[in-house]
Amino acid sequence: MQIHLDAEKCQGHNRCYGLAPELFDVDDYGQAVLLVDGEVPAELHDKARLAASNCPEYAITLTQES
Amino acid sequence: MTDVAKNEQAEPEVANRGFGDRDPIFGDSPEGTDVWQRVPYNPDDYGPVSDFATDFDHADPDYNPNAPKVWKQLREDGCPVAHSDRYGGMWIPITHDTVHEIAYDTENFTSRSVVVSVGRPGDMAMPAPIGGVPPISSDPPFHGQARRMLLPPFAPKQIEPWEEEVRILCRRLLDDMGEITPGESVVDAAVQYAQHIPVNVIGRMLGFPEKDEALFRKFVHDALERINEEPGTRDGLDDLGHYIGAQIDDHRENPRDDLTSYLMNQELNGEKLSDDIVGGAIVLLLVAGIDTTWSAIGSSLWHLAQSPDDRKRLQDDPEVMTFAVEEFLRAYAPVTMARMVAKDNDFHGCPMKKDDWVLLPFPAANHDPKQFEDPDKFVIDREQNRHAAFGLGIHRCLGSNLARLELRVAIEEFVARFPNFELAGDVTWSVGQIRGPRVLPVRILAD
Numbered sequence: 001m002q003i004h005l006d007a008e009k010c011q012g013h014n015r016c017y018g019l020a021p022e023l024f025d026v027d028d029y030g031q032a033v034l035l036v037d038g039e040v041p042a043e044l045h046d047k048a049r050l051a052a053s054n055c056p057e058y059a060i061t062l063t064q065e066s
Numbered sequence: 067m068t069d070v071a072k073n074e075q076a077e078p079e080v081a082n083r084g085f086g087d088r089d090p091i092f093g094d095s096p097e098g099t100d101v102w103q104r105v106p107y108n109p110d111d112y113g114p115v116s117d118f119a120t121d122f123d124h125a126d127p128d129y130n131p132n133a134p135k136v137w138k139q140l141r142e143d144g145c146p147v148a149h150s151d152r153y154g155g156m157w158i159p160i161t162h163d164t165v166h167e168i169a170y171d172t173e174n175f176t177s178r179s180v181v182v183s184v185g186r187p188g189d190m191a192m193p194a195p196i197g198g199v200p201p202i203s204s205d206p207p208f209h210g211q212a213r214r215m216l217l218p219p220f221a222p223k224q225i226e227p228w229e230e231e232v233r234i235l236c237r238r239l240l241d242d243m244g245e246i247t248p249g250e251s252v253v254d255a256a257v258q259y260a261q262h263i264p265v266n267v268i269g270r271m272l273g274f275p276e277k278d279e280a281l282f283r284k285f286v287h288d289a290l291e292r293i294n295e296e297p298g299t300r301d302g303l304d305d306l307g308h309y310i311g312a313q314i315d316d317h318r319e320n321p322r323d324d325l326t327s328y329l330m331n332q333e334l335n336g337e338k339l340s341d342d343i344v345g346g347a348i349v350l351l352l353v354a355g356i357d358t359t360w361s362a363i364g365s366s367l368w369h370l371a372q373s374p375d376d377r378k379r380l381q382d383d384p385e386v387m388t389f390a391v392e393e394f395l396r397a398y399a400p401v402t403m404a405r406m407v408a409k410d411n412d413f414h415g416c417p418m419k420k421d422d423w424v425l426l427p428f429p430a431a432n433h434d435p436k437q438f439e440d441p442d443k444f445v446i447d448r449e450q451n452r453h454a455a456f457g458l459g460i461h462r463c464l465g466s467n468l469a470r471l472e473l474r475v476a477i478e479e480f481v482a483r484f485p486n487f488e489l490a491g492d493v494t495w496s497v498g499q500i501r502g503p504r505v506l507p508v509r510i511l512a513d
Binding site: 011012013014015017018019026027028029030050053054055056057058 | 214217218220221222223388392449450451452453454456458459460462466467
């Protein structure tokens with residue numbers, strides 16, 4: 001699973017940081033920062049889905065590797 | 067002077083308007099209606115709302131208590147955008163799509179005034195793109211600069227350390243309710259509890275005296291609920307301007323480690339912020355940070371008073387709070403924002419004219435069945451919840467992390483102290499853009 005964060009869309013709701021702190025940090029301005037380099041470890045797939053499906057700005061996208 | 071001419075002179079205007087002359091930085095004076103201009107609307111000409119599709123009024127006393135029914139009816143009647151002649155002309159998008167679109171469109175919709183009332187910003191008001199209470203009243207590009215100054219103190223890691231203080235405050239308020247006899251004692255969860263929490267915290271963050279809490283609540287009431295009163299008669303807004311001016315002066319004499327001194331030390335384009343901008347930002351923090359969160363806490367307790375299953379779930383499964391707090395925010399989002407139409411435009415067939423008001427009911431967007439499954443049902447562990455309680459786009463609520471913290475801790479502490487409670491009389495709801503119970507009597511029951 002690949003994860004992508006669109007920093008332009010992020011408005012700092014901090015939902016991803018709350019739900020999946022293993023995948024997201026926040027900077028000094030409250031903007032989301034992705035902690036993994038694109039590839040989501042298998043044990044964090046559920047958390048990645050949770051973060052993506054709760055972002056009010058649709059800033060997080062997941063793509064499934066076939 | 068026209069608005070356009072005014073805008074071109076925005077920079078010197080700001081620089082020249084010091085606070086030294088003691089004019090209020092926010093309010094109806096000087097000269098009565100210069101800061102606010104009367105809109106062509108006399109509330110006395112209109113009675114209670116008969117049809118929300120064509121005569122919408124969010125200040126109708128029946129609106130807030132019944133808002134979810136109003137939105138549902140409008141949607142089912144195929145009305146994605148309601149209209150009203152009140153307040154000089156107002157549009158009300160109801161669906162998630164339309165609310166989202168307007169929130170993102172800063173070209174056609176200005177944030178210059180975000181509280182719909184019988185007054186619009188007048189010639190003496192701070193012009194766009196700054197507005198009277200930046201950055202909520204600001205448009206790009208100024209908005210981004212002003213917001214960037216305010217973001218750091220409200221970022222999650224700056225807010226997290228406040229948890230213990232909020233918890234101590236909540237416990238003190240519960241202690242202050244005195245001796246409780248289960249089955250008999252009735253407390254007011256809004257008046258004795260919810261309303262004190264955010265005002266205390268933001269007052270402390272700003273470095274204002276704790277004894278002034280009641281005054282802050284009055285300011286908020288004046289600004290947000292008395293929207294149908296004549297500009298020039300709302301003395302409370304002048305009082306607020308004077309009060310904040312005095313606090314700024316005090317902080318200038320005695321700088322300290324708080325948000326007010328932080329703001330006064332910020333620079334924009336290499337210059338310290340003018341008192342107008344500092345004062346406007348303080349008004350925003352005070353007004354936006356008080357009755358909003360107080361409303362969310364109150365609505366959540368109102369819900370829990372009627373939902374034994376949800377009370378039990380919170381007790382048995384404290385982890386569910388991660389989702390519950392967002393569901394409270396979705397189902398009972400307190401804040402409807404507003405915009406003014408910046409230029410004539412056709413919005414999906416709605417002929418919007420410059421200076422028309424546009425309400426942005428994020429709470430209605432949160433009840434759109436196209437966006438949420440079973441939107442009118444409270445699902446305590448709703449896992450997919452892209453709610454818009456804190457807005458959408460560039461004006462996302464600056465204090466959202468603080469609000470979320472206060473809401474979570476307030477609920478946790480209330481149900482820890484009183485695991486069972488029920489409604490015990492008439493609930494009074496707020497009037498206007500912030501929706502929540504103002505009187506909320508609950509009877510404490512046996513554990």
